[in-house]
Amino acid sequence: MAKRGKINQRQRILEEAAKLFKSKGFAGTSMRDLGGEVGMEAASIYNHVKSKDEILESICFYISDTYISQLAEVEQTATPYREKIETLIRQHIRLMLEEGAAVSVANNDWKYLTGDKLTAFKDARKRYEHGFAALIEQGIAAGELQPVNVSVALFTILSAVRWVELWYRPGRGVSADELEQNILTMLLNGLAK
Amino acid sequence: MAKRGKINQRQRILEEAAKLFKSKGFAGTSMRDLGGEVGMEAASIYNHVKSKDEILESICFYISDTYISQLAEVEQTATPYREKIETLIRQHIRLMLEEGAAVSVANNDWKYLTGDKLTAFKDARKRYEHGFAALIEQGIAAGELQPVNVSVALFTILSAVRWVELWYRPGRGVSADELEQNILTMLLNGLAK
DNA sequence: ACCATAAACTAACGTTTGTTAGTTTTTATA
DNA sequence: TATAAAAACTAACAAACGTTAGTTTATGGT
Structure with a gap:
């Protein structure tokens, strides 16, 4: 065997x-x-x-499972909200750098999932987004964050990190640490002086 | 006839x-x-x-042409860099709201272009990115913007606005004006207090 | 060495694909 | 109303698709 x-x-x-x-x-x-x-x-x-579909499912759920468990971990840690959000952003960037292709598939090709799997994936994504949004909301309520619209803040963050995978090439000008730091600066402090 | x-x-x-x-x-x-x-x-x-390919080409170049001419217009206007960037962000969001499907195709399906058309599209995109990056760079040099890495700033902005089209539904909580204002706040001032 | 199983192969299936050819219907104008 | 062009149709094509069946080769344990 x-x-x-x-x-x-x-x-x-x-x-x-x-x-x-x-x-x-x-x-x-x-x-x-x-x-x-x-x-x-x-x-x-x-x-x-088993099939071409099963390949897609394996890739998509591997990524969504990772995100979900990272979120659960952050939720249980006793740190300021601003720090929690920073951690989530860092984790996004790292997963993107380590599993770029799989993350890209989970982001772009999940729509080819069918039946139960499609439903399950959408549910997982919604769960993640709701959890992340709740942290932002609590951060605003605690006075740690600007009173911006929660959905806009959430999706601006998710979108901004999501595309790292499309244009970032390590070893070309910007190191992974610099990348993290610069994105965090942009998202948390803004571009304007 | x-x-x-x-x-x-x-x-x-x-x-x-x-x-x-x-x-x-x-x-x-x-x-x-x-x-x-x-x-x-x-x-x-x-x-x-003429063909399925021609449909894709028409959609993609309609969008890239729009972006390019909007950039050219902003470049020629005599305003502070911070304002130029604000205008470009606003235009991105508006085009996304008006031509959501076409923008989505230009963003995601351009890779199915072939031959000359693929080259031309990539060139147009690169031209746009370089022009936008130059504005950020000059804004930093002029002291109007934070000294963040230009590529990171550029792609954070482009990514953040690009996904409006995926999750924003007008009439559901956030108006188009609020959306614009909130995204600008996030990108220019940041989430942190 | 033998045997069972895993994992490769070739060949073929039914379907769907983009596209063409040839024909009929619709439409606008003179 | 006759006519010519535009735009729909049906039928079919060759190629590519995911997948199955059946067969051969490779591999590891006894």
């Missing part, structure tokens, strides 16, 4: 799929494309994976 | 295509889907449009 090879190959398939989905989209990527990247025939992929 | 109907139908096709591309992606939308939405057979669409 050689089971160890199987999970490694499955992992490799998921990783290559994430890269392809990111650059060509889920619908624009064929199983033959994926096979070519992994180094096997399209049909052989089915030894490791 | 009935020429008036033709351009109207073409416009309708482009608009419905933008909506479909936004929700299902370019590769995930078939000409039969589009025909269904417009109210004709897929084959009939070709009386108004």
Whole structure:
């Protein structure tokens, strides 16, 4: 019984799929494309994976699970709200740098999920957004944050960090730490002097 | 000769295509889907449009042309840099509200462009980004803006406004003016107190 | 060495894809 | 009302799609 090879190959398939989905989209990527990247025939992929849809599901829920558990952790920590939000922003940026392709898929290709999975993913996202929004709201109520519209603040933050993955290339001018620091400055202190 | 109907139908096709591309992606939308939405057979669409690719091109370049000319206008106006940037942000938000589907396509599906068109689109985008970045840089040099990393500032702004289109629904809590004002507050003054 | 299983292969399936050809209907004008 | 162009239609195409079936090769434990 050689089971160890199987999970490694499955992992490799998921990783290559994430890269392809990111650059060509889920619908624009064929199983033959994926096979070519992994180094096997399209049909052989089915030894490791149930379907093309299952690949997408694995990628999307891996990311949403990560976000949800990061949020839960921050919620339980006893720190000022401003610090909680700073931590969440940092975690977003880091996940983006570490799992860029998967995050991109979860952000852009989740719409190709179907049935229960689509519902579950949307629910997870809503749960995350509500939790994050609650922290901002409490931060404003506590006087730690500006009394800006909560939804606008939430989505400005989520949007601003989300695109790191699209344009940031490490080693080219800005280091990861500088990136974090600059984004935090922008979001927390603003561009104006 | 009935020429008036033709351009109207073409416009309708482009608009419905933008909506479909936004929700299902370019590769995930078939000409039969589009025909269904417009109210004709897929084959009939070709009386108004050269190909599926041409539809995508029309949408993408309509948006990029708009951005480019808005930037040119702002560059020529004699106002403080902070105000120029504020204007550009406002224009982004407004275009997003007026042409949400098309903007979404230009943001997400441009990667399905091919050959010259792909090159031209990327060039236009780069030109816009460079122009915007230059304004930020000059604003910092003039002491009107915080000395933040220019790329980070630029992409934080572009990202933050870009997603308005994904989550903002007019008439639901936040008005368009409030939206503009809140985003400007976030980006220029920051969330922290 | 043998055997069971995992994991690759080839070949093919039914469907859907973008697009073309040829034909009929609609429409505006003279 | 006759006519010509515009714009719809039906039918079909070759290619590409996700997936299945059946077969062969590789691998690890006894």
